[in-house]
Amino acid sequence: MSTTRTVRLKILRQDSPSKPQTKRWEEFEVPWLPQMNVISALMEIQRSPKTTDGKTVAPVVWESSCLEEVCGACTMIVNGRVRQACTAFVDRLGGGETITLEPMTKFPLVRDLVVDRSRMFDDLKQVKAWIDLDGSHELGPGPRQSPANQEEAYPLSRCMTCGCCLEACPQVHESSPFVGPAAINQVRLFNLHPSGKMHATERLESLMGEGGVADCGKAQNCVEVCPKEIPLVDSIAQVSRQVTKHMLFGWLLK
Amino acid sequence: MKTSDKNESRVARRVIVVGGGLAGLTTVMKLCEAGVPVDLFSLVPVKRSHSVCAQGGINASVNTKGEGDSPRIHLEETVYGGDFLANQPPVKGMADAAPGIVFMLDRMGVPFNRTPEGLLDFRRFGGTLFHRTAFAGATTGQQLLYALDEQVRRWETVDVEDSKGAALRGEKMVRKLEHWDFLGIVQDDAGRCVGIVAQDMKTMAIEAFRGDAVCLATGGPGIVFGRSTNSVINTGTAAAAAYRQGALYANGELIQVHPTAIPGADKLRLISESARGEGGRVWVPKDPKDKRKGREIPERERDYFLEAKYPGYGNLVPRDIASRELFAKCFHDKRGVYNPKTEKNENEVYLDLTRIPKETLRKKLAGILEIYEKFVGEDPYENPMRVFPAVHYSMGGLWVDFEKSADGGLVRGSPRNQATNIDGLYAAGEVDYQYHGANRLGANSLLSCIYAGLEAGPAIAAYRKGLAASAHDVPQSVFDKAEKREAERYQKILAMDGDENPYALHKELGEVMLRDCTIERDNAVLGKVIETIGELEDRAKNVGVPDTGDHANHGAQFVRHLSNMLVLARVIAEGALARDESRGAHYKPAFKQRDDERWLRTTLALYERGEGARSSVKFVRQLDATIAGKSVTITDAVDTTLVTPRARKYETAGAASAAATGASSADKQPST
Ligand SMILES: Cc1cc2nc3c(=O)[nH]c(=O)nc-3n(C[C@H](O)[C@H](O)[C@H](O)COP(=O)(O)OP(=O)(O)OC[C@H]3O[C@@H](n4cnc5c(N)ncnc54)[C@H](O)[C@@H]3O)c2cc1C
Numbered sequence: 043m044s045t046t047r048t049v050r051l052k053i054l055r056q057d058s059p060s061k062p063q064t065k066r067w068e069e070f071e072v073p074w075l076p077q078m079n080v081i082s083a084l085m086e087i088q089r090s091p092k093t094t095d096g097k098t099v100a101p102v103v104w105e106s107s108c109l110e111e112v113c114g115a116c117t118m119i120v121n122g123r124v125r126q127a128c129t130a131f132v133d134r135l136g137g138g139e140t141i142t143l144e145p146m147t148k149f150p151l152v153r154d155l156v157v158d159r160s161r162m163f164d165d166l167k168q169v170k171a172w173i174d175l176d177g178s179h180e181l182g183p184g185p186r187q188s189p190a191n192q193e194e195a196y197p198l199s200r201c202m203t204c205g206c207c208l209e210a211c212p213q214v215h216e217s218s219p220f221v222g223p224a225a226i227n228q229v230r231l232f233n234l235h236p237s238g239k240m241h242a243t244e245r246l247e248s249l250m251g252e253g254g255v256a257d258c259g260k261a262q263n264c265v266e267v268c269p270k271e272i273p274l275v276d277s278i279a280q281v282s283r284q285v286t287k288h289m290l291f292g293w294l295l296k
Numbered sequence: 297m298k299t300s301d302k303n304e305s306r307v308a309r310r311v312i313v314v315g316g317g318l319a320g321l322t323t324v325m326k327l328c329e330a331g332v333p334v335d336l337f338s339l340v341p342v343k344r345s346h347s348v349c350a351q352g353g354i355n356a357s358v359n360t361k362g363e364g365d366s367p368r369i370h371l372e373e374t375v376y377g378g379d380f381l382a383n384q385p386p387v388k389g390m391a392d393a394a395p396g397i398v399f400m401l402d403r404m405g406v407p408f409n410r411t412p413e414g415l416l417d418f419r420r421f422g423g424t425l426f427h428r429t430a431f432a433g434a435t436t437g438q439q440l441l442y443a444l445d446e447q448v449r450r451w452e453t454v455d456v457e458d459s460k461g462a463a464l465r466g467e468k469m470v471r472k473l474e475h476w477d478f479l480g481i482v483q484d485d486a487g488r489c490v491g492i493v494a495q496d497m498k499t500m501a502i503e504a505f506r507g508d509a510v511c512l513a514t515g516g517p518g519i520v521f522g523r524s525t526n527s528v529i530n531t532g533t534a535a536a537a538a539y540r541q542g543a544l545y546a547n548g549e550l551i552q553v554h555p556t557a558i559p560g561a562d563k564l565r566l567i568s569e570s571a572r573g574e575g576g577r578v579w580v581p582k583d584p585k586d587k588r589k590g591r592e593i594p595e596r597e598r599d600y601f602l603e604a605k606y607p608g609y610g611n612l613v614p615r616d617i618a619s620r621e622l623f624a625k626c627f628h629d630k631r632g633v634y635n636p637k638t639e640k641n642e643n644e645v646y647l648d649l650t651r652i653p654k655e656t657l658r659k660k661l662a663g664i665l666e667i668y669e670k671f672v673g674e675d676p677y678e679n680p681m682r683v684f685p686a687v688h689y690s691m692g693g694l695w696v697d698f699e700k701s702a703d704g705g706l707v708r709g710s711p712r713n714q715a716t717n718i719d720g721l722y723a724a725g726e727v728d729y730q731y732h733g734a735n736r737l738g739a740n741s742l743l744s745c746i747y748a749g750l751e752a753g754p755a756i757a758a759y760r761k762g763l764a765a766s767a768h769d770v771p772q773s774v775f776d777k778a779e780k781r782e783a784e785r786y787q788k789i790l791a792m793d794g795d796e797n798p799y800a801l802h803k804e805l806g807e808v809m810l811r812d813c814t815i816e817r818d819n820a821v822l823g824k825v826i827e828t829i830g831e832l833e834d835r836a837k838n839v840g841v842p843d844t845g846d847h848a849n850h851g852a853q854f855v856r857h858l859s860n861m862l863v864l865a866r867v868i869a870e871g872a873l874a875r876d877e878s879r880g881a882h883y884k885p886a887f888k889q890r891d892d893e894r895w896l897r898t899t900l901a902l903y904e905r906g907e908g909a910r911s912s913v914k915f916v917r918q919l920d921a922t923i924a925g926k927s928v929t930i931t932d933a934v935d936t937t938l939v940t941p942r943a944r945k946y947e948t949a950g951a952a953s954a955a956a957t958g959a960s961s962a963d964k965q966p967s968t
Pocket residue numbers: 314315316317318319320337338339340342345346347348349350351352353354436437476477478479513514515516525526527529530533534566568688689724725726727738739740741742743745
């Protein structure tokens with residue numbers, strides 16, 4: 043019991059997007075802590091940034107904020123699987139083995155474990171993921187909604203824009219314009235809302251062309267990796283049906 | 297969108313909002329509606345702001361449960377809960393506006409829980425007997441943040457127009473600058489705030505921006521305490537930077553410790569008060585050496601100590617009281633949950649939801665139970681949770697002004713509302729000190745953040761309208777100078793080659809602040825805390841910058857944040873030392889009473905340079921300032937014109953609302 047337990051990490055690093063020559067693996071060993079997650083391990087590296095071969099290096103750079111899996115910031119690839127680092131517990135990652143950390147691959151790299159996910163926020167503009175409010179002045183209560191409607195909407199609205207679903211989707215890659223599951227799910231969410239419905243067609247039309255919902259290859263990886271267990275496959279199927287209906291009959295209703 | 301001013305130069309004349317949590321986003325939305333284009337800066341994509349963490353809900357006296365709740369009662373309970381330290385007109389403004397705010401959020405599509413009739417559902421929270429808290433499962437903050445984020449995103453797609461209605465090419469009403477770190481404000485020769493300097497945290501470029509006004513909506517400083525319930529970005533760095541440039545910091549010592557969180561090496565994760573609002577009960581085993589698992593201990597062998605001591609409000613006493621009781625149980629009485637493995641009474645008490653139907657828990661609290669399950673690895677539906685207090689919220693913050701209306705609330709659209717003592721600089725949200733006095737009631741913060749934004753937006757629009765000269769006409773040299781100042785500072789950081797590690801220093805700071813400057817405070821100990829802060833300031837001058845990279849250099853950024861955290865730590869500790877009384881979250885066993893005669897006043901702190909590398913705090917009782925172009929004398933007096941201060945007691949049901957409900961109560965006597 044005298045030897046202190048440690049945790050080994052192997053991390054894929056790169057100093058900046060313009061320096062591909064700096065791409066490298068580095069290994070670290072940090073003291074083990076009870077209930078330790080990958081974030082605490084990275085914090086230990088910050089306090090003593092030395093690789094296992096004794097070299098002092100710049101601390102590893104990663105993105106994080108809430109540390110309770112609700113902001114989506116600390117998404118990365120842990121032991122080959124895309125997830126949030128805050129809920130990746132060292133003891134539940136196959137004890138004793140070295141933990142590998144890599145940045146997500148479907149987004150432009152910023153540095154080390156940080157990538158640029160701004161396209162996901164831009165996609166939300168494209169699909170008009172909002173309610174068209176007349177204004178924020180007082181207009182009384184919103185429309186009444188059944189508890190059942192709330193119970194359908196709430197799980198959909200827990201999407202943290204973390205990017206797991208895009209990372210796992212085979213249809214999302216450098217040469218594909220596919221918008222991906224997250225934004226499609228938002229269309230379902232807003233088209234479900236009593237006032238959101240009024241602009242349903244605009245959202246559907248934004249998903250009709252190239253890169254739209256029809257590009258889904260039905261691999262169903264998205265639901266597998268979604269940390270919030272959002273029924274993404276259902277959402278895609280529903281929106282896909284709405285789009286088809288709109289394409290077939292939409293002009294009749296105009 | 298037609299802007300309310302001329303944009304002859306074909307460049308939008310913007311104002312600046314720093315921070316995209318609830319307060320910042322609301323401010324931006326209001327500004328856009330008033331036709332004012334905005335630059336919105338944020339450390340993280342705004343959708344990842346700390347507001348996303350809020351769990352339990354947002355207060356509004358909508359009174360849908362036939363309980364006779366009203367904004368008047370909400371006002372009184374907020375003031376009483378804050379131990380009478382809050383100026384009452386802003387609290388009245390907030391309580392009156394609350395139902396409208398919740399309705400607005402509802403219209404934006406927030407999936408609030410519903411009653412069978414399809415109305416908004418409300419639950420109970422601390423410091424009140426009324427069902428006043430609207431909620432979206434147990435991730436209310438996330439849902440509110442997303443709704444406001446969506447509205448602001450919509451404004452990102454709207455063109456700025458000149459006075460003739462022609463679109464300014466390439467200019468949208470909102471321009472977001474995410475992953476930027478605010479470094480400081482830019483002041484013209486008269487001291488007016490005309491912009492900011494910020495750093496792009498990808499390219500590390502430092503740049504000055506013009507803004508006719510600047511609003512800081514940068515949230516709280518929880519990370520000064522090392523680990524807290526806060527997001528890791530909550531270092532308070534922006535507030536500290538403004539304070540260093542002359543902004544008044546008020547009531548810094550008033551830090552809320554939340555009674556129920558789960559300890560962790562990286563963060564103390566909150567288990568929301570809504571757990572108790574839905575019927576959760578706090579207890580410890582009667583036998584301090586009880587080896588059984590919580591769920592195996594029978595009812596009669598449990599000590600429900602909050603219910604026993606406070607029959608009126610029970611598990612829903614305000615947070616300061618609950619935290620003190622939990623702390624005393626564990627630290628003084630050594631009656632925390634016994635751990636047979638360590639053979640110790642741990643610093644933990646039970647928070648028990650196991651008697652509540654699982655279906656109810658799933659619909660109303662799943663979000664927090666999921667956190668417990670993930671981070672503790674135990675099923676809270678079956679086992680009482682083990683929790684302990686954690687630093688949670690800052691009642692103190694940047695001092696802001698208000699203009700009182702005839703009915704005792706605020707004049708909507710007055711340029712004085714939410715204005716700091718630096719002309720043109722506004723503050724809104726947790727970063728301001730305005731709404732909660734000495735203790736915040738649960739679910740009042742989401743409300744105060746949004747309300748502050750609703751006031752700040754129109755206030756800034758009015759301020760801008762009244763400007764004799766736009767910041768966009770100030771000579772470029774003013775901005776160049778500010779940019780150069782910050783660039784040099786950053787170069788100095790990059791050149792630091794001492795032997796201290798900034799992250800290790802931060803850990804030391806956090807340990808001291810957490811241990812000695814939270815639930816119980818003692819003057820001799822605080823003296824030592826302040827000495828330690830001084831030593832850490834000295835040592836911080838001797839750090840080795842951990843990273844010299846020219847891209848996404850978080851290490852150098854942290855050196856800057858650390859120095860700002862030390863400055864705020866001093867404001868907190870010195871404020872605590874000075875305030876010789878007990879009031880709300882501020883508790884000194886040596887001064888157990890509230891002392892209205894000497895301390896019913898706002899702590900006002902001004903930054904001064906100390907010896908060597910150290911900072912120093914100057915406490916003032918009044919200060920002259922220019923606000924919206926007018927001379928104003930700021931004082932530390934508290935406006936208590938709406939609810940007369942009286943002793944604060946939660947033993948009797950209804951004590952907190954006695955004046956508004958007319959309930960006869962023995963505690964209507966003024967204190968001391
Ligand atoms: C776990 C938890 C649960 C909570 N639950 C509730 C609840 O149920 N009900 C309730 O009423 N309150 C709750 N609160 C409190 C409430 O969430 C916060 O007080 C509130 O969200 C603060 O909002 P804000 O807009 O002031 O700041 P924040 O949401 O913290 O946003 C600050 C913004 O400023 C930006 N920023 C900060 N510094 C800089 C800088 N230097 N440069 C650029 N940008 C910067 C950030 O990027 C961010 O966008 C809870 C708090 C916690 C910690």
